Amino acid sequence: MLRAFIRHALLLIGAVVMLAPFVVMISISLKPANEIFAPHFQFLPTHWAAISNYHDAFTRIPLARFMLNGLIVTAAIFFFQALFALPAAYALAKLRWRGRDTSFALVLLALLIPPQVPAIPLYIGLWQFNLLDTYAALIIPSVISVFGIFxxxxxxxxxxxxxxxxxxxxxxxxxxxxxxxxxxxAIPALSAFGVLSFIAHWNDYFWPRIALQHDYLATPPLGISFFASIEAGTNFGPLMAAACVCTVPLTIAFLLAQRTFIQGVTMTGVK
Known part of the structure; x- marks a missing residue:
């Protein structure tokens, strides 16, 4: 009884810690500027500014365009990742050939390499092929996922x-x-990998910031950063409204794939 109480208490504390930033984000997206910087926090605003904040989120920047870019990029990346990961994983799991164990060891080694390490060679290569500032520049560096293969x-x-x-x-x-x-x-495992791939590349800010020079190809995280202004200051109400809108596709994707996601993660650990 005591052990179950402690376990549930720890889970509850963890849930509160994880959800607190989202609660603050939603709260700020509903408030006018003067209440955002109030000395005491309250979830619901005294004067509602939700309509103006969410309206500004779509009018001050082309947020709908940025979300469309994010959907195109993440869908294309996942398609090519699955296209390469399935045959490679099958060869490593079910075929016997010289160098199989060495190749799998290299896959495990590649899992340890941060994505920032090959950024400069990738940038130079894309520049030489005149692919910078295109959808290809956002998609090509991620088409092979060693985590997906594993x-x-x-x-x-x-x-x-x-x-x-x-x-x-x-x-x-x-x-x-x-x-x-x-x-x-492999649909359960592929669904689990799809959710993880979608979240990772939808939230990616590092590589789009490097590969893009024009705003019209920006993905949601890069587009949201346009609300920041050194001269005029950051308008946190519309910024948090845009962040809420960009979080909705991630929530929907996880809810739709929740059952297969859990099944895929658990079944990959059987052996």
Whole structure:
């Protein structure tokens, strides 16, 4: 009884700590400027400024355009990540070939490399091919995900080998096995990876800031930063309103994939 109480108390404290920034964000998005800097915090404002703040969020910057950019970039990145991760993970999990263990060790090693490390070589390469300030500049550096390869490899290890042998007896090629047998069985793990990939690249500020020179291709995090002004000061009401709007797609994506996300994460740890 005491152990259960302590466990639930710790979970409750963790939930409060995680949700507190979002509560403050929503509260600020509803307030006028004078109440945002009030000495005492209260969640609901005395004078509501929600309409003006959310209106400014879409009119002072092209927020709808930035969100469309984010959807295009994240969808394209996930498509190519899955396209490369599934065959690579299948080869590492179910095929026997010289250098397989070494290749998997390199995948694990690549997980330790921060994304900031290859930023300069990637920038120079994209510049040489005249791809900077394009959708390609935002998509190409992320089309191969070593985490996706690792996650799918762990899931494929749980798939019975007899199923693959039966498919080979029926005359299916290895690529046909990947797309017709392994892909349908990997939907839970692929959904979990999709949610993680969507969140990571939707929230990415570092690389778009480097690769883009014009505002019309900005993704949501980069677009929100346009509310900051050194001369006039940051307008926190519309800024927090824009942040709330940009958080909605992440929330919807997780809620829609919640069951398969949990299933995929748990099933990848069976072996």
């Amino acid at each position: 996650l799918m490899r762990q899931f494929f290890r749980t798939v019975p080998s007899d199923l693959i042998h039966a498919a080979r007896i029926d005359g299916l090629s290895e690529f046909s096995i990947v797309w017709r047998i392994m892909l349908p069985s």
